[in-house]
Amino acid sequence: MSERTDGTKGEVSVYDVVIVGGGPVGMGLAIELGQRNVSVCVIERYPEPQPIPKGQNLTQRTTEHFFFWNCEAELRAARPTPRDAGIGGMTCYGKLLTEYHYDWLNRALVRDYYYTANERLPQYATEAVLRKRAGEIAAIDIRYGWTCTGAEQDEDGVTVHAATRDESASDTVRGRYAVGCDGSRSTLREAAGITQTLSDHDRLMALLVFRSTELHDLLERYPGKAFFNVLNPELEGYWQFFGRVDQGTTWFFHAPVPPGTTKDNFDFAGMLHAVVGQEFEVEFEYIGFWDLRFAIAERYRNGRVFVAGDAAHSHPPYGGYGINTGFEDARNLGWKLAARLQGWGGEALLDSYDLERRPVFASTADDFIARFIEEDRAFLATYSPEKDREEFERHWFRRNEGADEVAAFEPNYECSPIVSGPAGGVCSARGTHLHKARAGHHLSPATLESGTNVYECLGQGFTLLTFGGCDADAEEIRAEAERQNLPLDLISQSATGPYEARHVLVRPDNFVAWAGDEGKDGARSLVRAAALGDGGG
Numbered sequence: 001m002s003e004r005t006d007g008t009k010g011e012v013s014v015y016d017v018v019i020v021g022g023g024p025v026g027m028g029l030a031i032e033l034g035q036r037n038v039s040v041c042v043i044e045r046y047p048e049p050q051p052i053p054k055g056q057n058l059t060q061r062t063t064e065h066f067f068f069w070n071c072e073a074e075l076r077a078a079r080p081t082p083r084d085a086g087i088g089g090m091t092c093y094g095k096l097l098t099e100y101h102y103d104w105l106n107r108a109l110v111r112d113y114y115y116t117a118n119e120r121l122p123q124y125a126t127e128a129v130l131r132k133r134a135g136e137i138a139a140i141d142i143r144y145g146w147t148c149t150g151a152e153q154d155e156d157g158v159t160v161h162a163a164t165r166d167e168s169a170s171d172t173v174r175g176r177y178a179v180g181c182d183g184s185r186s187t188l189r190e191a192a193g194i195t196q197t198l199s200d201h202d203r204l205m206a207l208l209v210f211r212s213t214e215l216h217d218l219l220e221r222y223p224g225k226a227f228f229n230v231l232n233p234e235l236e237g238y239w240q241f242f243g244r245v246d247q248g249t250t251w252f253f254h255a256p257v258p259p260g261t262t263k264d265n266f267d268f269a270g271m272l273h274a275v276v277g278q279e280f281e282v283e284f285e286y287i288g289f290w291d292l293r294f295a296i297a298e299r300y301r302n303g304r305v306f307v308a309g310d311a312a313h314s315h316p317p318y319g320g321y322g323i324n325t326g327f328e329d330a331r332n333l334g335w336k337l338a339a340r341l342q343g344w345g346g347e348a349l350l351d352s353y354d355l356e357r358r359p360v361f362a363s364t365a366d367d368f369i370a371r372f373i374e375e376d377r378a379f380l381a382t383y384s385p386e387k388d389r390e391e392f393e394r395h396w397f398r399r400n401e402g403a404d405e406v407a408a409f410e411p412n413y414e415c416s417p418i419v420s421g422p423a424g425g426v427c428s429a430r431g432t433h434l435h436k437a438r439a440g441h442h443l444s445p446a447t448l449e450s451g452t453n454v455y456e457c458l459g460q461g462f463t464l465l466t467f468g469g470c471d472a473d474a475e476e477i478r479a480e481a482e483r484q485n486l487p488l489d490l491i492s493q494s495a496t497g498p499y500e501a502r503h504v505l506v507r508p509d510n511f512v513a514w515a516g517d518e519g520k521d522g523a524r525s526l527v528r529a530a531a532l533g534d535g536g537g
Helices: 024-034 060-068 072-077 107-113 123-134 187-191 213-221 268-276 322-341 347-382 385-401 471-483 519-530
Strands: 013-020 040-044 088-093 101-104 140-144 146-153 158-164 170-180 196-211 225-231 239-244 250-257 283-297 305-307 409-413 427-430 462-467 488-493 503-506 512-516
Touching (some): 013 024, 013 158, 024 040, 024 140, 024 322, 040 146, 060 072, 060 322, 123 140, 187 305, 250 268, 471 503, 503 519
Parallel strands (some): 013 040, 013 170, 088 225, 170 305, 462 488
Antiparallel strands (some): 196 250, 225 239, 409 427, 462 503, 503 512
């Protein structure tokens, strides 16, 4: 691996994949590919991660990615808050110091369905972990301090033009494929002619980063909480949102502000005091602004160019879905690109990236984030303790009882053409967490006869789990994999398994491709899961 920051020119360097954007999603994709011996060039504009705390809530599914990227321990160690401090959330009515509040985004509800526990740390700390891990992989070449200035593709690959940020040097690299992970204003996406659909909520939002030990002292009444969502009746369902950056000192805050607000014409300290419900000392470190909107690329692939993360989709930072969705893009696309490049995956496999991931984001935006805003808006317009305290409290505590949507957020690919899903299934972010193996759904962890968790046995290819001694059927599936030159590990258990199926075929990204009892069905599903085509790309 080399890290290039000079303007040295020479022959055009050629890679399997060029990734534009080395933020968390781009670097995660680079690791996913590099660990599979796919040569990667990453073009990243910033020599160091930008010190703005965002993307902090990492789900259990995301920390599974870090386990497979061999840097989970480093991620845990980078957390700036003590292990016993708690990383839960809370929703409050009117102000932070209120009698009306309930737990929010309680990820502990689904802990048993994932191999690893969730985590919380600023995105810049996450990026530092990923940068270090990528630097250990020989197949990854990182160009820090460079930006993409344009790109064009032909039938054999993609040529990407780059320049240093000060425009003192330029260079050209080429990849058999290219992936834009360069944010919501993606240069590569625009060069590839991939358009976006925008849903603008016409709201200017402020992002504040500030220091206040006094606020920490005030909020000690809420132990175990690291982020706070305040519902202000005047804001029509849009949130005022606090989060801890560390334990005791630094905070971030998102909130709507009037159009035309600047750093110099608005009383930000007064706004914070009003939201908290009490004055406290505050020292600002950063004041910035962003537009509240949803955006989704109209396709995630155009020829040999793909988009992932914010280049493919963006939404308000409500509920911590953004960075986690981007990491799932990286896992989904990474194994499929590697399969195509290594000759055992077909073009339909690459097409499935869009067919699986786009509907999941659309569902995330509509079924969770936008719905949060609409339901909060309706509640605030209808009930208040000033109008009718008894009626307000009855409906407030009803919201409390069903407040956590964590259990319902279960992204799945039931209608994917490369899984043997149910008739009439859809790809969606909304589902049900079950230990039963279901085609298109995430595999639940389980302890094997050896005492080892199945997640410690999953490799880079497909894995066939066989229970109840059905070795003849398993052999039929294994033989088909060998005929197709498809990587398949076989794990055979004599006892009946926890997945309510004799056989479970697991994809490289830990989603179930097929679950059933017949070997012939499994062999057919294996071919379908790889979407076998005409060899390498």
